[in-house]
């Protein structure tokens with residue numbers, strides 16, 4: 001046990017409120033701990049292992065992993081400090097030329113996990129929304145670089161937070177499709193990145209036992225509850241009084257489909273916000289091609305997913321958006337071949 005741990009008894013720590021687990025993988029060698037971090041031994045026995053300001057050393061982190069300790073715990077009140085630190089690390093890392101794409105993807109994934117953890121545990125507030133905006137801006141900076149962006153989806157699925165891998169991937173893919181369609185205005189690109197990042201935010205309010213079920217196995221009550229995530233997400237944004245009707249529309253309408261087969265309002269064609277159509281298709285595609293550890297289902301290849309979207313499901317998606325996605329995927333395949 002470390003000296004830090006010896007200074008605090010389990011009785012003292014158990015006085016603390018609820019604690020939130022964070023995967024050890026999110027703490028990087030050389031990074032300074034933004035808050036006091038604990039390991040949990042039993043239900044109410046928490047031991048301080050990193051004081052706020054202590055430097056993480058890989059060797060020490062590995063020792064916890066060797067003992068099958070995969071998470072450190074932080075108090076609710078310190079959750080925001082962890083989030084701010086992860087977002088600052090991602091912002092700094094993305095702007096570094098010497099960092100490779102895998103490391104940048106890892107930093108973005110960490111920041112996204114941290115932001116979603118805050119949404120889930122603390123609800124939405126302006127400060128956390130600001131962290132989401134900064135992360136989406138960092139994603140956009142990555143999109144604007146010369147990386148083979150789609151190969152990031154293979155890295156991102158392992159995000160510790162179940163919603164984060166999908167959120168950061170959609171935050172990448174939506175503006176990539178937007179660029180391919182000819183959108184150029186920076187404000188539009190920011191909206192697509194943030195819309196991709198936030199579109200499923202309402203799922204943070206859906207019971208995990210429902211989210212853990214594949215759609216096909218949900219009963220009608222569960223499906224109804226699941227589909228509420230669009231409304232809940234919009235309500236969360238509304239509570240911030242942001243005055244961003246576009247972002248609200250993306251979140252509320254990302255499951256609407258051109259042929260009226262979507263939800264929650266069964267809107268058709270022109271009634272659906274054009275950016276919601278882009279985020280909606282990006283999200284659908286990613287659900288097919290990214291592994292989902294909770295369902296243990298083999299992901300489809302990019303071509304299989306495109307084929308299913310185009311033939312298997314009728315024509316629920318806007319042709320222009322679908323064709324842009326095909327070109328994006330085609331470019332990636334060409335890059336692989338060359």
Ligand SMILES: [Fe+2]
Pocket residue numbers: 199200229254255283
């Ligand atoms: Fe959704």
